[in-house]
Amino acid sequence: GDKVKQSPSALSLQEGTNSALRCNFSIAATTVQWFLQNPRGSLMNLFYLVPGTKENGRLKSAFDSKESYSTLHIRDAQLEDSGTYFCAAEGESNYQLIWGSGTKLIIKP
Amino acid sequence: EAGVTQSPRYAVLQEGQAVSFWCDPISGHDTLYWYQQPRDQGPQLLVYFRDEAVIDNSQLPSDRFSAVRPKGTNSTLKIQSAKQGDTATYLCASSFPGATQYFGPGTRLLVL
Numbered sequence: 474g475d476k477v478k479q480s481p482s483a484l485s486l487q488e489g490t491n492s493a494l495r496c497n498f499s500i501a502a503t504t505v506q507w508f509l510q511n512p513r514g515s516l517m518n519l520f521y522l523v524p525g526t527k528e529n530g531r532l533k534s535a536f537d538s539k540e541s542y543s544t545l546h547i548r549d550a551q552l553e554d555s556g557t558y559f560c561a562a563e564g565e566s567n568y569q570l571i572w573g574s575g576t577k578l579i580i581k582p
Numbered sequence: 583e584a585g586v587t588q589s590p591r592y593a594v595l596q597e598g599q600a601v602s603f604w605c606d607p608i609s610g611h612d613t614l615y616w617y618q619q620p621r622d623q624g625p626q627l628l629v630y631f632r633d634e635a636v637i638d639n640s641q642l643p644s645d646r647f648s649a650v651r652p653k654g655t656n657s658t659l660k661i662q663s664a665k666q667g668d669t670a671t672y673l674c675a676s677s678f679p680g681a682t683q684y685f686g687p688g689t690r691l692l693v694l
Contacts (some may be wrong), residue, residue, distance in 0.1 A: 479689070489684060504680070506682065507681065508685075514671060514687070514688055514690075515685070515687055515688075516625075516673065516675075516688075517685075518682050518683065518684065518685075521681065521682040552660050553591065559624055559625075561624075562660040563680065569627055569630070569638065570627070570683065572625055573626040575623075575624050
């Protein structure tokens with residue numbers, strides 16, 4: 474099965490609303506990274522997390538290593554937030570990232 | 583500070599042709615990754631380096647793919663005899679060990 478499972482796979486929101494994306498891990502994740510791939514294909518790093526939370530503007534992310542999940546909250550969604558959000562976890566043995574399959578987010582005006 | 587650069591940005595090949603992709607990582611990053619991203623899927627690691635050494639190439643199709651990073655800076659990924667199934671975006675990323683990965687813009691490959 475998937476070692477990093479993302480949900481939902483797709484989401485459509487009105488501008489100005491809030492959303493929550495989730496990753497569940499079946500591996501012993503030590504760190505988590507969240508990325509946004511915009512419609513042009515560029516991958517941008519949003520967060521690098523050890524267990525705990527981080528906040529950056531309208532984005533907030535949490536990583537709970539004991540319960541094996543991570544979340545990404547988007548507040549007051551804007552059109553430019555559209556794209557595919559990936560989470561990726563690093564295991565205990567090396568620096569490889571294991572990627573989820575992504576959440577495709579569409580923000581509508 | 584310059585980001586990760588890749589070239590070419592696009593490539594179109596017939597099956598059986600060879601192609602090389604080039605990556606210039608962020609200055610000072612000792613770890614460099616090559617990923618393959620098929621359409622509508624997440625990135626899949628092909629190979630990664632620490633300086634000039636290959637750390638893991640277990641996902642690299644060794645009969646047709648090769649990757650080098652001879653001086654521990656720039657890297658080249660080569661496909662010897664492309665197949666239609668190789669159609670994907672090839673992404674290069676760099677980082678310090680165990681830190682945030684920064685991605686280049688990718689090379690979109692179409693094999694006809």
